[in-house]
Amino acid sequence: MSEENKAILKAEGLTKIFSSGIINKEYTVAVNNASFELYPGKVTSLVGESGSGKTTVGRLILKLIEPTAGKIFFKGQDITDIEDRDTKKEYYRQIQGVFQDPFSSFNPLFKINRIFDILFREFEPETKNREELISQSLEEVNLNPDRILDKYPHQLSGGQLQRLLIARALLLDVDILVADEIISMLDASTKMGVLNLLVDICRDKGMAVLFITHDLNLGYYLSDDTLILHEGNLVERGATTKVYENPYHPYTQMLFDSVPDIEEKWDRSKEFIPEQIIEAVEEFYQNNDEEGYKEVEENHFVLMSILETENYK
Amino acid sequence: MADTEETVLEVKDLKAYYRVMKGDVKAVDGLNFTVRRGEILGVVGESGCGKSTLAYSLISLNKPLQHISGEANLLGQDLMKLSREEKRKLKMKNISIIPQYALDAFSPTKKIKTFIKDMVKQHGRRADKEFMDKVKTRFEIVNLSHSVLDRYSMELSGGMKQRVVMLISSLLDPDLIIADEITSALDVTSQRYVTTLLADLRDEGIIGSAIFITHDLATLYQIADRIMVMYAGRLAELGNADEIVHNPRHPYTRALINSLPRIGIQHKDERLTGIKGTPPDLTDIEEGCRFRFRCQYRTEECDKSPKMEKTHQRHYIRCWNYESVGSDKNE
Numbered sequence: 001m002s003e004e005n006k007a008i009l010k011a012e013g014l015t016k017i018f019s020s021g022i023i024n025k026e027y028t029v030a031v032n033n034a035s036f037e038l039y040p041g042k043v044t045s046l047v048g049e050s051g052s053g054k055t056t057v058g059r060l061i062l063k064l065i066e067p068t069a070g071k072i073f074f075k076g077q078d079i080t081d082i083e084d085r086d087t088k089k090e091y092y093r094q095i096q097g098v099f100q101d102p103f104s105s106f107n108p109l110f111k112i113n114r115i116f117d118i119l120f121r122e123f124e125p126e127t128k129n130r131e132e133l134i135s136q137s138l139e140e141v142n143l144n145p146d147r148i149l150d151k152y153p154h155q156l157s158g159g160q161l162q163r164l165l166i167a168r169a170l171l172l173d174v175d176i177l178v179a180d181e182i183i184s185m186l187d188a189s190t191k192m193g194v195l196n197l198l199v200d201i202c203r204d205k206g207m208a209v210l211f212i213t214h215d216l217n218l219g220y221y222l223s224d225d226t227l228i229l230h231e232g233n234l235v236e237r238g239a240t241t242k243v244y245e246n247p248y249h250p251y252t253q254m255l256f257d258s259v260p261d262i263e264e265k266w267d268r269s270k271e272f273i274p275e276q277i278i279e280a281v282e283e284f285y286q287n288n289d290e291e292g293y294k295e296v297e298e299n300h301f302v303l304m305s306i307l308e309t310e311n312y313k
Numbered sequence: 314m315a316d317t318e319e320t321v322l323e324v325k326d327l328k329a330y331y332r333v334m335k336g337d338v339k340a341v342d343g344l345n346f347t348v349r350r351g352e353i354l355g356v357v358g359e360s361g362c363g364k365s366t367l368a369y370s371l372i373s374l375n376k377p378l379q380h381i382s383g384e385a386n387l388l389g390q391d392l393m394k395l396s397r398e399e400k401r402k403l404k405m406k407n408i409s410i411i412p413q414y415a416l417d418a419f420s421p422t423k424k425i426k427t428f429i430k431d432m433v434k435q436h437g438r439r440a441d442k443e444f445m446d447k448v449k450t451r452f453e454i455v456n457l458s459h460s461v462l463d464r465y466s467m468e469l470s471g472g473m474k475q476r477v478v479m480l481i482s483s484l485l486d487p488d489l490i491i492a493d494e495i496t497s498a499l500d501v502t503s504q505r506y507v508t509t510l511l512a513d514l515r516d517e518g519i520i521g522s523a524i525f526i527t528h529d530l531a532t533l534y535q536i537a538d539r540i541m542v543m544y545a546g547r548l549a550e551l552g553n554a555d556e557i558v559h560n561p562r563h564p565y566t567r568a569l570i571n572s573l574p575r576i577g578i579q580h581k582d583e584r585l586t587g588i589k590g591t592p593p594d595l596t597d598i599e600e601g602c603r604f605r606f607r608c609q610y611r612t613e614e615c616d617k618s619p620k621m622e623k624t625h626q627r628h629y630i631r632c633w634n635y636e637s638v639g640s641d642k643n644e
Contacts, residue, residue, distance in 0.1 A: 049500035050471070192572055192574075192587030196585075214500065215574075216576070217573070217576060220574070220577075220578075220579065221575075221585065222579075244576055255502065256576075259576065260534065260535050261531060261575060262531050262558050262573065266505060272505060273456055274505075
């Protein structure tokens with residue numbers, strides 16, 4: 001089988017345009033023509049700065065919002081326009097999101113054990129040894145079941161709630177996990193533990209992980225594949241080691257230049273102004289006449305010109 | 314650099330606690346260090362180690378934070394003994410701060426220009442044409458156009474706001490500026506710009522010296538001349554930036570550096586572990602080294618508080634076993 005057939009999830013030309021206003025509508029292209037794949041047992045990091053559209057990509061994959069254009073394939077099946085409640089539920093059963101702000105993922109009026117009860121009732125009503133499974137998954141994410149289950153979400157810290165979401169993914173044995181900036185809620189001492197855990201689970205259980213982050217060092221450490229997002233465009237994608245070692249797009253190059261490194265200091269004699277990147281990127285698109293993506297080396301693609309957004313007005 | 318160099322700030326056995334209902338939170342508990350003229354001193358540590366408290370104890374002691382003992386001599390004047398009014402006179406001119414959440418501090422209804430004028434008036438300067446011309450040159454230095462003066466804060470990006478804040482804090486050419494987590498809310502590209510800018514302001518002589526506080530050691534290393542590592546309200550290690558990063562002696566510094574993810578290390582080849590355990594509760598702290606519960610080199614001696622040792626490279630360490638820790642460097 002080719003690489004492509006093994007992908008558990010495939011996004012093709014995924015586009016999301018937000019509109020605001022009633023008479024004079026204003027349009028914001030949050031994600032433009034993003035195509036990528038997620039593989040079982042692999043971590044794919046989606047790297048971008050604030051406003052690049054990385055969270056929107058995550059929400060599109062989770063089917064929390066509908067794309068303006070483009071398609072999403074799950075296990076080879078087109079799930080972009082599914083309306084049927086049961087099919088939708090079947091998809092939600094297979095995917096789990098862990099968010100930057102985990103507080104909004106839980107019903108504040110329910111204790112944690114009730115949240116798990118609902119989970120089983122909704123998805124796995126046949127399960128007998130619920131308590132055992134719950135304890136087991138909580139212990140896997142380093143949470144003490146006795147201390148957690150009888151609490152309300154507000155009595156737990158952000159890091160604990162995020163780990164609960166990972167435990168939920170473990171319980172349901174999901175196929176895809178979308179982790180959106182999860183380190184922001186974790187302090188330095190627990191951060192690496194949770195991240196290592198995430199990757200171990202991904203490898204052991206063959207789960208596909210989309211790791212959304214702005215931290216390039218962390219992206220390198222955790223991921224097999226990397227997607228670089230700039231202003232809604234997926235400017236570079238491929239194997240992590242290739243993208244990092246041989247960045248091709250001017251935006252990616254600038255991004256890597258800004259990473260602080262304890263082995264080497266920045267070259268302060270070189271002028272570095274973040275605003276100049278927009279010009280540099282425009283110049284790059286103008287000065288090459290190639291279209292779409294170019295495969296600069298095996299499994300390493302670079303956007304050579306912006307892909308036309310479909311007419312949405 | 315010679316030992317005779319001029320000192321801008323000398324902190325001697327400083328203790329500043331938060332007086333709260335359940336007791337004293339010993340956030341700064343016996344710190345000793347100096348800031349030399351023209352240097353950038355980096356301060357690094359986990360959240361809750363007292364690094365921001367250190368900044369506030371130097372700038373403005375507000376309840377429940379209280380000065381317990383010790384001195385902080387800024388150009389010969391003990392900041393701890395000054396009245397609020399006397400301290401206000403030093404602010405902006407002798408000592409200034411770029412606060413952590415400064416980006417939200419702008420009034421949304423005031424133009425940046427009005428904000429700057431109000432600010433300097435408070436510090437007894439007239440915002441005349443000459444002064445505004447100086448402001449404009451400063452805008453050029455931070456690579457912002459003059460039109461920013463007529464804009465409202467919400468029209469600026471995070472990186473631009475941070476530059477405006479830095480510009481305002483350094484407007485009266487302070488001898489010492491304290492930069493508290495100035496990069497934590499910014500994007501990677503802005504982080505590099507803002508960090509470099511701090512060093513540029515020092516190089517141009519606009520600010521005398523700086524204390525750069527952050528949790529991000531890799532960013533700190535880019536511009537700091539010396540680095541002070543703090544742990545649980547105390548100094549763990551202080552020395553030249555290169556020495557701290559490439560030849561750390563304190564077990565905590567070593568653990569901190571080893572837990573940094575960096576390009577070149579992947580999960581599948583090498584496992585970064587972080588530091589096991591959590592920092593101690595600062596309300597209820599006993600005698601002894603504060604890192605001992607998380608330290609792999611712990612010995613019996615560690616139940617007594619270690620003294621500050623000075624090695625010949627003017628490198629200060631607070632650890633009983635730093636010599637044996639240093640010797641297995643090439644593990």
